[in-house]
Amino acid sequence: MWTLPALDGADPAERLTKIRCAHAQIDSDRENLFNRWLTYAMTLALPDIYSTPKQLLLLREPQTSASVQAAVQAEWTRRGFEEATAK
Numbered sequence: 001m002w003t004l005p006a007l008d009g010a011d012p013a014e015r016l017t018k019i020r021c022a023h024a025q026i027d028s029d030r031e032n033l034f035n036r037w038l039t040y041a042m043t044l045a046l047p048d049i050y051s052t053p054k055q056l057l058l059l060r061e062p063q064t065s066a067s068v069q070a071a072v073q074a075e076w077t078r079r080g081f082e083e084a085t086a087k
Contacts, residue, residue, distance in 0.1 A: 039063045039064065039065050039068045040058070042069065042072075043058055053072070056071075057071055
């Protein structure tokens, strides 16, 4: 894709547009891939006591770092509430 030149006599703008579209797609996919790696790192950093939430987070789609952080915060709050009401 990157090394095929536009044909002689053909408008090169079409070829350049295809290259730019491919580049935009790669950039978009790369951002999603980096965010997915971040969510995996965040999920795997949780302690073992979070084994069930970890499994649920790893199965969740779409997965974003913001959604992982919100889910972990909600679980932390829930556990704190359970602890407080158990006393």
